[in-house]
Amino acid sequence: MNEPVRVAVTGAAGQIGYSLLFRIAAGDMLGPDQPVILQLLEVTPALKALSGVVMELNDGAFPLLHGIVTSDDPKVAFKDADYALLVGAMPRKAGMERGDLLSANGGIFKPQGEALSEVASRNVKVLVVGNPANTNALIAQQNAPELDPKQFTAMVRLDHNRAISQLAAKTGAPVSAVKNITIWGNHSSTQYPDLSQATVNGQKALDLVDQQWYEEEYIPTVAKRGAAIIEARGASSAASAASAAIDHMRDWALGTQDGEWVSMGIPSDGSYGVPEGLIYGFPVTIKNGEYSIVQGLPVSDFSRQKMDATAQELTEERDAVRELGLVK
Numbered sequence: 001m002n003e004p005v006r007v008a009v010t011g012a013a014g015q016i017g018y019s020l021l022f023r024i025a026a027g028d029m030l031g032p033d034q035p036v037i038l039q040l041l042e043v044t045p046a047l048k049a050l051s052g053v054v055m056e057l058n059d060g061a062f063p064l065l066h067g068i069v070t071s072d073d074p075k076v077a078f079k080d081a082d083y084a085l086l087v088g089a090m091p092r093k094a095g096m097e098r099g100d101l102l103s104a105n106g107g108i109f110k111p112q113g114e115a116l117s118e119v120a121s122r123n124v125k126v127l128v129v130g131n132p133a134n135t136n137a138l139i140a141q142q143n144a145p146e147l148d149p150k151q152f153t154a155m156v157r158l159d160h161n162r163a164i165s166q167l168a169a170k171t172g173a174p175v176s177a178v179k180n181i182t183i184w185g186n187h188s189s190t191q192y193p194d195l196s197q198a199t200v201n202g203q204k205a206l207d208l209v210d211q212q213w214y215e216e217e218y219i220p221t222v223a224k225r226g227a228a229i230i231e232a233r234g235a236s237s238a239a240s241a242a243s244a245a246i247d248h249m250r251d252w253a254l255g256t257q258d259g260e261w262v263s264m265g266i267p268s269d270g271s272y273g274v275p276e277g278l279i280y281g282f283p284v285t286i287k288n289g290e291y292s293i294v295q296g297l298p299v300s301d302f303s304r305q306k307m308d309a310t311a312q313e314l315t316e317e318r319d320a321v322r323e324l325g326l327v328k
C-alpha cells in the first residue's frame with residue numbers, strides 16, 4: 001500500500017461533488033493501492049451541507065479513505081494537495097451558453113490559482129471542471145506563478161466520452177471498440193469532435209458513417225449534449241461529469257494505453273497552429289504522469305476551419321477575462 005495522497009475538491013457539496021467524492025474514495029481515480037485524504041472546499045453557507053456529505057463518506061467505510069478535511073479557505077483545502085479538482089462554480093441554466101458564466105465564475109479561479117501556487121504540492125495536478133472550464137483553467141494558471149503552467153488542465157473528457165458513446169451507438173459497436181477520437185478546443189458548442197483518426201474495431205470510423213451524418217448530426221449532438229441534459233433533467237450533467245473527471249485524472253496519474261490517446265484541455269505550445277497559451281483540447285498520450293500532444297496528425301480543410309473557430313472563441317474569452325484583470 002502506498003502513502004496517502006491529498007486530493008482537493010472544490011464545490012464539494014454540489015451535485016458533481018456528490019458523485020465524484022465517493023468514486024475517489026472507492027479508488028476509481030488513483031487505483032486500489034492508493035489511499036487518499038480528501039480536502040474539501042466549499043463556500044461558508046454550504047459547509048453545513050458539506051458536513052452531511054462527510055457523514056456519508058464516513059458511512060461508506062471506504063478502506064482507501066484515510067482522512068477528510070473541510071474548509072471554506074482555499075489555503076487550508078489546497079495545503080500540500082497532490083491533485084486538485086476545481087469543480088466549484090455556478091452551473092449554467094437553460095438558455096445560457098457556458099461563456100455567460102465568465103464573469104460570475106472568473107472571480108473564483110484567481111484566488112484559487114493564488115492559493116494553489118502558495119500552498120499546494122509543487123507537483124500538484126490541477127483539473128478545472130467548473131465552467132467555462134478552459135478559461136477558468138487559464139485564470140487559475142495565470143495566477144499561480146510558482147507552478148508550471150502545464151500543471152493546469154481543463155476537462156473536455158466528458159465531450160470525449162460523449163463522442164465515443166455516440167459513435168458506438170451509431171455503428172452498433174461496444175464503446176471499448178472505439179479508439180482515438182479527439183475533442184479539439186473549447187468545452188463549448190464550438191468544440192470539434194474529430195473522427196478523422198478514429199477507429200471502430202480497427203476500421204476507420206469515417207468509412208462506417210456518412211459524411212452528412214458526421215457533419216450535421218454527430219458533431220452538433222456531441223457539442224450540444226450539455227444543453228440537452230439540462231433540458232431533460234432540469235439540471236446540468238453531474239454523474240457523467242464526475243465520471244469524466246475520474247477518467248481525466250486517472251489517465252493523467254496512471255497513463256494511457258499503448259497506441260491510444262485521450263482528449264485533455266491543456267496549455268497550447270503552438271502545436272497544430274493553435275495560439276500558444278490557450279487552454280485547448282488536444283489529443284494526448286500520458287506516461288509517468290506527463291502528457292504529450294500527439295503530433296503529426298493530418299489536418300483537412302474541414303478540420304482546420306473547425307479548429308480555428310474554437311481557438312477564436314477561446315481567444316475572445318481570454319480577451320474578456322484580460323479586460324476584467326483576471327489574466328495578463
Ligand SMILES: NC(=O)C1=CN([C@@H]2O[C@H](COP(=O)(O)OP(=O)(O)OC[C@H]3O[C@@H](n4cnc5c(N)ncnc54)[C@H](O)[C@@H]3O)[C@@H](O)[C@H]2O)C=CC1
Nearest residue numbers: 011013014015016042088089090091129130131155158241
Ligand atoms: N467541464 C465539464 O465538462 C462540465 C462542467 N460542469 C460545471 O461544473 C460546475 C459545478 O457543477 P455542479 O456541481 O453541477 O454545480 P452545483 O451548483 O451543484 O455545485 C457547485 C458547488 O460549488 C460551490 N462553490 C461555489 N463557489 C465556490 C468557491 N469559490 N469555492 C468552493 N466552492 C464553491 C457551491 O457552493 C456549490 O456547492 C459548474 O460550473 C458546471 O457548469 C458541469 C458539467 C460538465
Ligand SMILES: O=C([O-])CC(=O)C(=O)O
Nearest residue numbers: 092131225226227236237
Ligand atoms: O452544459 C453544461 O453547462 C454542463 C456541462 O458543461 C456539460 O454537461 O457539458
